[in-house]
Amino acid sequence: MATPIVQRTEVSLAGYPVDAAPVTMALISDVHVAGPDMPPSRFEGIVEQINALAPDYVMIAGDLVSEKRSATHIYTAAEATAPLKGLDGSIIKIAVPGNHDHWFDMEAIRAGLENAGFRVLENEAAQFGPLVVGGIDDDYTGRADLPATLAAMEPLSGGRIILSHSPDPFPDMPANFGLMLAxxxxxxxxxxxWGGAPATMSDHGERYACGRVDENGNSVIVGAGLGTSLLPVRLFSKPEIWVIEVGR
Structure with missing residues (x-):
């Protein structure tokens, strides 16, 4: 089981306060806690890796759990989220749901996340220091409401970030708006x-399948995730933690 690789990038946000220092965010997604490849003990090690990166924020773009048929053990929502209690207390923690979270037990997962100090956003927004974060509910299961999320962000001031499980809403963001994490x-x-994949689970195919894409004055960063779905194996796609520095 590979140690997640750390990808780094910098993003300038137009609404970021001129008198605020830059901040760093660690983006993770698709942990898919389940045996054999992602038991809670492995997730605990990844949490330690995140702490060592010393981010100001941790953003989770959904899918903490897995109920895949090939799993050797299915953990409860409490067991899957418990490792997150090990994150440093000074870190600001934000999460959105993914499709597997809804299929599993979103209320239990929300409780576990909140117990670990996370704010869970579902088509809503909040101010976190110099950042305004809008969290979109899961697009894959038809729960996303980008207009409602944008409306919730409107009265707030700061650098604008949208956290979404799927990158598919990205083309619908207003021009020159900000950053999406997915x-x-x-x-x-x-x-x-040689590149490409049999499936990306995105309506846009390879367009937003991986990494950073800049379009229409906006940026989207799509992480490879940490765990697996369907089969407990990765091939030419290593698990990732993205560290993003944002500022003016």
Whole structure:
């Protein structure tokens, strides 16, 4: 089981306060806690890795759990979220749901996240220091409401970030709006050595399947996730933690 690789990038946000220092965010997604490849003990080690990166924020773009048929053990929502209690107390913690979270037990997962100090956003927004974060509910299961999220962000001031499980709402963001953070695609999970993947679970195919894309004055960063879905294996798609520095 590979140690997540750390990807880094910097993003300038137009609404970021001129007198505020830059901040760093660690983006993770698709943890998919389940045996054999992602028991809670492995997730605990990843939490320690995140702490060592010393981010100001941790953003979780959904899918903490897995109920895949190939799993050797299905953990409860409390067991899946318990490792997150190990995150440093000074970190600001924000999460949105993913499709597997809804299929599993979103209320129990929300309780576990909140017990670990996370604010869970579902088509709503809040101010966190110099950032305004809008959290979109899961698009894959038809729960996303981008207009409602944008409306909730409107009266708030700061650098604007949208956290979403799927990257598919990205083309609908207003021009020159800000940054989207997402997951869901696993960067294909099983990829061809020459590039591309049999499936990305995105309506846009490879367009937003992996990494950073800049379009229309906006940026989206799509992480490869940490765990697996369907089969407990990755091929030419390593697990990732993204560290993003944002500022003016």
């Amino acid at each position: 997951g869901h695609t696993h960067c294909g999970q099983i990829r061809y050595p």
